[in-house]
Each structure stands twice: as structure tokens, then as C-alpha cells.
Amino acid sequence: MPEVTVTINHDVGLHARPASMFVQTAAKYSSDIEVTHGETTANAKSILGILALGAHKDAEITIKAEGEDADEALKALEQLVLDNFGENE
Amino acid sequence: MKSISGIPASYGIAIGPAFVFDRAEIVIETYSIKDPAAEWKRFEEARKKTHLQLDEVYLKTVEESGEETAEIFNAQKLMLEDPELIKSIKTRVEKDLTNIESALYETAESYAQQLEAIDDEYLSARALDIRDVSSRCLRNLLGTTDSPADGLKTPSVIVAKDLTPSDTVLLNKDFVLGFCTAEGGSTSHTAILARGLGIPAVVGAGTEIEDIQNGEDLVIDGDAGEIVINPDPDALKEFRNRQEKFYKIKAEAEDVTHQPAVTTDGHQVEIVANIGNVEGVQAALDAGAEGVGLLRSEFLYLERSSLPSEEEQYQKYKTIADAFGDKPVILRTLDVGGDKDIPYIDMPREANPFLGVRAIRLCLSRPELFKPQLRAALRAGHGNNLKLMFPMVATVDDVIKTKEVLEECRDELKKEGYDVAEEMDIGIMIEIPSAAIMADQLSEVVDFFSIGTNDLSQYTLAADRTNAQVAQSASGFQPAVFRLIKGVIDAAHANGKWVGLCGEMAGELLAIPILLGLGLDEFSMNPPAIPFAKQLIRAISFEHAQQVAQTALNLKSDTEIREYIQIEVPEVNLG
Numbered sequence A: 001m002p003e004v005t006v007t008i009n010h011d012v013g014l015h016a017r018p019a020s021m022f023v024q025t026a027a028k029y030s031s032d033i034e035v036t037h038g039e040t041t042a043n044a045k046s047i048l049g050i051l052a053l054g055a056h057k058d059a060e061i062t063i064k065a066e067g068e069d070a071d072e073a074l075k076a077l078e079q080l081v082l083d084n085f086g087e088n089e
Numbered sequence B: 001m002k003s004i005s006g007i008p009a010s011y012g013i014a015i016g017p018a019f020v021f022d023r024a025e026i027v028i029e030t031y032s033i034k035d036p037a038a039e040w041k042r043f044e045e046a047r048k049k050t051h052l053q054l055d056e057v058y059l060k061t062v063e064e065s066g067e068e069t070a071e072i073f074n075a076q077k078l079m080l081e082d083p084e085l086i087k088s089i090k091t092r093v094e095k096d097l098t099n100i101e102s103a104l105y106e107t108a109e110s111y112a113q114q115l116e117a118i119d120d121e122y123l124s125a126r127a128l129d130i131r132d133v134s135s136r137c138l139r140n141l142l143g144t145t146d147s148p149a150d151g152l153k154t155p156s157v158i159v160a161k162d163l164t165p166s167d168t169v170l171l172n173k174d175f176v177l178g179f180c181t182a183e184g185g186s187t188s189h190t191a192i193l194a195r196g197l198g199i200p201a202v203v204g205a206g207t208e209i210e211d212i213q214n215g216e217d218l219v220i221d222g223d224a225g226e227i228v229i230n231p232d233p234d235a236l237k238e239f240r241n242r243q244e245k246f247y248k249i250k251a252e253a254e255d256v257t258h259q260p261a262v263t264t265d266g267h268q269v270e271i272v273a274n275i276g277n278v279e280g281v282q283a284a285l286d287a288g289a290e291g292v293g294l295l296r297s298e299f300l301y302l303e304r305s306s307l308p309s310e311e312e313q314y315q316k317y318k319t320i321a322d323a324f325g326d327k328p329v330i331l332r333t334l335d336v337g338g339d340k341d342i343p344y345i346d347m348p349r350e351a352n353p354f355l356g357v358r359a360i361r362l363c364l365s366r367p368e369l370f371k372p373q374l375r376a377a378l379r380a381g382h383g384n385n386l387k388l389m390f391p392m393v394a395t396v397d398d399v400i401k402t403k404e405v406l407e408e409c410r411d412e413l414k415k416e417g418y419d420v421a422e423e424m425d426i427g428i429m430i431e432i433p434s435a436a437i438m439a440d441q442l443s444e445v446v447d448f449f450s451i452g453t454n455d456l457s458q459y460t461l462a463a464d465r466t467n468a469q470v471a472q473s474a475s476g477f478q479p480a481v482f483r484l485i486k487g488v489i490d491a492a493h494a495n496g497k498w499v500g501l502c503g504e505m506a507g508e509l510l511a512i513p514i515l516l517g518l519g520l521d522e523f524s525m526n527p528p529a530i531p532f533a534k535q536l537i538r539a540i541s542f543e544h545a546q547q548v549a550q551t552a553l554n555l556k557s558d559t560e561i562r563e564y565i566q567i568e569v570p571e572v573n574l575g
Helices: A016-026 A047-052 A070-082 B036-065 B067-080 B083-094 B100-117 B121-142 B165-170 B189-197 B207-211 B233-255 B280-286 B310-323 B360-365 B367-380 B396-415 B433-437 B439-445 B453-461 B479-494 B512-517 B527-539 B542-553 B558-568
Strands: A003-007 A032-037 A040-043 A060-066 B002-005 B007-010 B013-020 B156-160 B176-181 B201-203 B217-221 B226-229 B268-275 B292-296 B329-332 B386-390 B426-430 B448-451 B498-501 B522-525
Touching (some): A047 B083, A060 A070, B013 B176, B067 B121, B083 B100, B100 B121, B121 B165, B217 B233, B310 B329, B360 B396, B439 B448, B479 B498, B512 B542
Parallel strands (some): B156 B176, B268 B292, B268 B522, B329 B386, B386 B426, B426 B448
Antiparallel strands (some): B007 B201
16 A cells, blocks of 8 residues: 655644645545554544644654555645645745 | 623623523434434435535635634534544444434534543634534434524623534624623633624633523623623622723723823833734734733744744744834743643643743753744844843843853854844843842843732732632732832832833732832733823822832731722722
């Protein structure tokens, strides 16, 4: 299963608007996508799961995807995090 | 007449009948179903309806309070479509053959409780959102779409356990005189909304307010954080007078807002504001503040999940300092610990947090926390009148250590090629008795003092100001506290340094004549208090204030002092 590891740079972490954007992006793909932060893993399409990860600024998260569009999904999510959720400082 | 105290969340006085915002508890029955497919269809329809409502509420909120506040309703939509949530609801409906209302309620509640269990203020607030959106969907399932907000037909004071974003968006704001809630703090949704609307509010008043009945006469004192139920005629008259006076003086002060506070015999003092965020700047300027005597930097650290970067701090400090041009803005470095906790800063539990590693002690022990703030301040202070102030200094050694770190930061920044403030005034808070006693030596190593009467009183009287049983003793009106203040002012003046006061006392009309008479140079207070303070100072003479202060120092109790001032300086009763 392909995976990428990225660091959350956004000040609020993977919460609030960044969390919503992350979930909405994941939902565009049919693949099963999961996100791991520390010992906790959540469904990337679940806002409640993502919030409960408690991924703050500078947290490292690993995203794994499985399915037809797994590679595209990973690429899109990685890009979203790298672009600081569209808020480049 | 009965009074309840809570947390003052938004200024002013509201008088009017109570409107109890009773979100009729939705009664959820649990029963077995035979046709899960039909049950699921009901859910799909209710969800669709909920989405449409949320879109509407979103637009209405954007109009009323802006996109940022409205964003919460988008998040609520995502919550209701959460695949994990839907999956567990589906299991309950299809496998356990539970009716959809019960399945939805139980699932949402278990998620809410999980979020609440995490020790994080932000996530706890999201628990309220799940409950908000699931009860909206439940009301759609049950066909009970009426909101309690519909009952608000006359100007009233809103009484509620707590208010969700969905609740407040439906309230007709023309009829809202004030808010009081049993739960919530000064950053709760209700508090923020009230300040945005400029309506008085008291929050976190406890379960006692749940006994308030619809239509009962209420007074909300948003300055003192007090709720008065069925005030007797005398009290009501007094509140009405204060309310009237508040608006009258406010109106009068607007005409003279940029004029200085000079006594009848020509003694001028500086009247500045305490502010806690960028939004406070305009309120301070409008109120006639001649600068900022206390910029609490905690705002940058709260309601987030990690430390603010140096860059972010620099931007915010610069915005504020530039807004005041050459008027002074005094930035107080991070004051946490004691009763103020920040979840992502690891602070060990202490038996006596008020006597432990708080404020400057915490900062000195954590350079990674302290240095970015100092660097940001030094950069932001270039080209304006930003000054730095350190909280909870107990000894001369504290100042020397702090100045070393500051110089280190300045050298680093210069090497890195940044523009920095070459001469930035450095001051300290006088809030520990040892600092007050050593004021002569301390005034040799700093440029100014600012007296923090809230802490100085509680440390001097050994009385916890958050403990209602001893809070009276912790009053800043104790002669012991005034004597310490006199010593601090005299010691500083002997060394050619100036003294300000940024505790609540600076804005208390009863205290102003004494502080003025003791020679205080700068009074820093919450913006709404400024017009009143200026008017009072213009109405009295420095000579009289000096005599009054001298007498007050020799009285025996806080009560004696208060009574004496009321009689001796009747202007305090006029505002």
C-alpha cells in the first residue's frame, strides 16, 4: 500500500479549516485512505476521526491509500499539506 | 432580590425581562424496527433537510458575523456526512434493528464524549458542534422544527445554559438586551458574539441561573459580572442611573476623547488602555486611550494547538504598536501558569501554582518559549514606541537574567541583519510584595514600573482572590496595599522613573483619587472605563487628592477607605 509522510505546518494543526479541507479532498477519491499520527489511525474521510488525531502544528502524519486512484489521492493530500492548506505564509 | 456572579464577558448594563432559552430536550425513544431500508430512507431525507438548513444558516452568519464564524456550519455539515459516523449508525439500524432517532443520538453522543475526554479546549468545543448538528437532524426526523428562538418577541435578556452557534443565529438581535449563561468562559461562543454586538453579557454563572423564570426582571452587569434577579426598587434605580450615566458620559467623552486628563490645578496623568488582542486597538483608540499600558500577549497563545511563530508574533505586535504611532504600547511578556494554563506548553502540576513556576519564571526556564517572543518584540518595536514589561518579577536578579536574554536576542537579530529597536524601554510588573519592598533597587535597573494590584493584593494579604470566602480580604483597597503602592511610587520617583498601574483598580472611580494623590503617573484600564476616569480626574484637584491619599493611608480597613472616599470626594459618585 503506497504511503507518504508529511509534516503539518499550519498554525492550527490538522484542525478547523485545514481539517475540513483535508477531509473534503480525501472524499474526492474512491480509495480507502487512512492517516496515522503517533499511535492513532483514522479514516481520512472522517472529520471526527481526523480531529481526534490531535495533529498539532509540526506533527508528522503518515497517509496510506489503497484502491484504484490511491496514487492520485496521496499526491493530492500531500500537496494540500505542503501548500499549507492554501495559506502560504 | 437575588444576585449571582459570573464571568464578565461583555461591557455595559442590561435591564429587562428574562427570556429563558430552553432548548426543549428532545425526547428520544428507543424501539425495534422491522424495515431498516425504510428507516434509512427517513434518515437520508432528514439529512438532506439538515444540509439545506445549514447552508441557509451559513449564509445568514456570513452576513451577520463574517466568514470565519460561519465556517463552523460547514464543519457541521462534514460531521453529519462523516463516513465513520454513518457506518456506526447504519450498524445500529441494520443489525440491531434500532430506530434511527436512537441510533443517531447514541452514536453522536458517543463521539461527543470521546472528544470531550481529550484534554483540549478546542476539541471539547467540537463536542458541542456534534451535539448541535445531531439535534438539528433529530428535530428534522421528529418534525419538531420550532426553535426556542421563535418565542423572542420583545426586548429581553437571554438566559441559557449555554448557547450554540445554531441557537444564536436564529435569535432576533433587535430584541436581545443582554446574555447570561450558566456555562462557558470569556472565549465561549456567547461571549464573542456579545462583544461583537456590543451587548452586555455574563457567562459561566453556574446552575443557579437555571432557576430564573421567563419574564422575571433581570439586570446584567457586564462590567462586574453580576446578574441581579428581581432587583428591589432602590437597586433598580441605581442600575438605571448607572446605565443612563454610562451612555451619557460615553457620549460626552466622545467630544473630548482626545483631550488629556488634567486636574483642576493643572496636574496631568496618562490614561492608557489594557488590551488583549488586535481587535482591542480600535476600542482603545475610540475610548480616548493615550496608548496601551498593558498588552496581554497571552491572546497569541490561546485557542490554538502549538506555539505561535516569531514571525506571527512580530506581525501582530507591529500591527498594534504601529496603530498607536508614537504613543506608548507596553507589551507584557507571556504570563501563564498559576490559574492560566496553556495545553501545549508542558507545565508540571504544582501544589501551589500561584507560588510556582509562572510568568517570567517559566519564561526564564524555557528559552525556546521566551526567545521567539523577545525577538518578535525587538523587531516589532522598530519605528514606533513599543516597550517591554516582565510579569512576576520578585528580585533584582530576575531582572538581570531577563535583560541578559534580551541582549542575547538583540545581538542575534543584528547579526542576522534585522532592523531592531535600538532603545526599547524595559519595565516590570510590581505584583509580588518583595518587588514592592525592593522598589528602590529595582528602579535602578528598569525604566518604569507597572503595579499589578490584583496579584499584589492577594500576595500581600495571603488571600486567594478566586476563593470567594477570602476574596474580600484580597481587595486592593486594603491600607496595606496602598502603603506598598506609595512606597513603590516614592522609590521610583527618587530615581527619576515613572510608575503606572494596570490592575483593575486603575479604572475604579473610588481608587482614582487616592492613586492620583500618591503620585501615580499612568493609569491603565479596560477601554470602557477610560471616559469615566478622565472625567473624574478633570473634576478634582491634585492638591485635594494628595490630602485624601494621606488620610486614606492611615485608615484601618478597606471599608473605611471606601466610605471615606465616597464622602470626601463626591465626584466619584458622578463619574
